[in-house]
Amino acid sequence: MESTTFFKFCPNCGSQNFEYKNNFKFNCHKCDFVLYHNIAAAVAIVFTFEDKILFTVRNVDPDKGKLDLPGGFIDPSETAEQAACREIKEEIGLTILPSELTYITSSPNDYLYKNVAYRTMDIIYECQLETSTIDITAKDEIKELIWMKRSEIKLESIGFVSIRSVIGQYYLL
Ligand SMILES: [Zn+2]
Numbered sequence: 547m548e549s550t551t552f553f554k555f556c557p558n559c560g561s562q563n564f565e566y567k568n569n570f571k572f573n574c575h576k577c578d579f580v581l582y583h584n585i586a587a588a589v590a591i592v593f594t595f596e597d598k599i600l601f602t603v604r605n606v607d608p609d610k611g612k613l614d615l616p617g618g619f620i621d622p623s624e625t626a627e628q629a630a631c632r633e634i635k636e637e638i639g640l641t642i643l644p645s646e647l648t649y650i651t652s653s654p655n656d657y658l659y660k661n662v663a664y665r666t667m668d669i670i671y672e673c674q675l676e677t678s679t680i681d682i683t684a685k686d687e688i689k690e691l692i693w694m695k696r697s698e699i700k701l702e703s704i705g706f707v708s709i710r711s712v713i714g715q716y717y718l719l
């Protein structure tokens with residue numbers, strides 16, 4: 547992802563004499579104000595049922611219309627498992643316990659939102675379901691739910707590089 551500067555002025559002194567190295571460290575040369583735009587932690591959940599995986603179709607940018615997994619950003623003070631269970635409840639209305647989640651791996655992602663280039667670390671869990679009957683709760687965020695056979699998944703239809711990488715590495719047949 548290209549480096550983007552979302553500050554036009556130093557938030558502390560208003561100077562335009564600053565550097566923003568690698569979309570990561572903002573450093574004002576005039577007042578020495580420093581701000582780290584650190585990696586944001588997020589979770590994604592691979593729901594499985596028989597030989598199928600549950601994908602969401604994104605209804606918002608970035609990557610609107612592309613396939614994604616249920617999940618989202620971890621709130622301050624939450625564990626990754628709590629965030630996963632909260633996002634699942636918010637997005638598809640399922641009550642899942644942290645003990646029902648199996649850690650798979652972590653995967654870095656780029657997330658451009660309203661011209662701010664976030665970089666995330668996506669923590670991926672798997673959760674096996676006994677039923678494929680699921681409804682969308684967060685219709686503003688999710689356009690559609692699709693159960694896809696593992697043999698029919700096309701990686702190019704998945705939006706985020708983190709999700710594409712995990713599905714490609716762990717779930718393709
Ligand atoms: Zn400054």
